[in-house]
Amino acid sequence: MFMNTFLITQVRGMATLKTISMRLKSVKNIQKITKSMKMVSAAKYTRAERELKPAKPYGIGALAFYESMQGDSAKKSTETVSSLPTGKKHLIIALSSDRGLCGAVHSSICKMIRHDLYEEIEKKSPDTETKLVIVGDKAKGILQRLFAKHILLTFSNVGKTSATFADASFIVQNLLESGYEFDTCNMYYNVFKSVVSYKSTKTNLLSVDAVANSPIIHSYDDLDGLTLKDHQQAQLASCLYYAMKENAVSEQSSRMTAMDNASKNAGDMISRLTMTFNRTRQAVITRELIEIISGAAAV
Numbered sequence: 001m002f003m004n005t006f007l008i009t010q011v012r013g014m015a016t017l018k019t020i021s022m023r024l025k026s027v028k029n030i031q032k033i034t035k036s037m038k039m040v041s042a043a044k045y046t047r048a049e050r051e052l053k054p055a056k057p058y059g060i061g062a063l064a065f066y067e068s069m070q071g072d073s074a075k076k077s078t079e080t081v082s083s084l085p086t087g088k089k090h091l092i093i094a095l096s097s098d099r100g101l102c103g104a105v106h107s108s109i110c111k112m113i114r115h116d117l118y119e120e121i122e123k124k125s126p127d128t129e130t131k132l133v134i135v136g137d138k139a140k141g142i143l144q145r146l147f148a149k150h151i152l153l154t155f156s157n158v159g160k161t162s163a164t165f166a167d168a169s170f171i172v173q174n175l176l177e178s179g180y181e182f183d184t185c186n187m188y189y190n191v192f193k194s195v196v197s198y199k200s201t202k203t204n205l206l207s208v209d210a211v212a213n214s215p216i217i218h219s220y221d222d223l224d225g226l227t228l229k230d231h232q233q234a235q236l237a238s239c240l241y242y243a244m245k246e247n248a249v250s251e252q253s254s255r256m257t258a259m260d261n262a263s264k265n266a267g268d269m270i271s272r273l274t275m276t277f278n279r280t281r282q283a284v285i286t287r288e289l290i291e292i293i294s295g296a297a298a299v
Contacts, residue, residue: 020276031270060242067204089181090129090182090184090185093185093205094110094113094133094139096110096140096158097138104254108200110142113143131151152178167241184204195257198254
């Protein structure tokens, strides 16, 4: 009976140590991965921030053009959240990427869109139509579950390489060729603030008709419909390209911060598991010594 008890206790002790050892090894491997991802994100962040600087003048200039077309009702900041749309056809452009593990970069965009769409659905007239253009699988996965019938176009393979103006032009070309002539348009993206912060932003974009009917546009000479259409396509591509660059910097900085926090949390867990492993091993050794001494004394 004593021998059976000794064997059971020993097996239980070894199983506990083995479980803790496997968990400790797993957490150490996770920490190695998170540290590697942080280093990769730091390199990509530096590159994305460098590429954002030459793209800013084009994007800010295009957004300033749209604001001037809106006249006195335009907001003076490119990061101002506008009121609900009043047009019959409303277009929403959501910018994200195909990669996760970057904090709330993608979910914050989807949260804003979800809030505005629910509010719009409650207040809009029956003949108002809203469509979604989603860039990136992360936003698509969230919004498709809620607003599948509103989705007009989706684009994948975003974030694997640096965004180019050709990518933005491709999205705009597909949008214009889809035949959906929107009256109002909102673009949702993240604006980079610092390494540890970004701001989810909604920006107004105008249709060709809105630009053509603006009083300011009549100050230009020799503007026909084809010229306005080509100019609108270039302006949309510039805004989209700039927003994609802002989004990329925000994503990489957020992923770098998230991986740094994950590495620190893994380090804390490794310390606690190491202490638990050492205490458990000491308890097993002590219990075995007591059983051996007790057995020897009984003889």
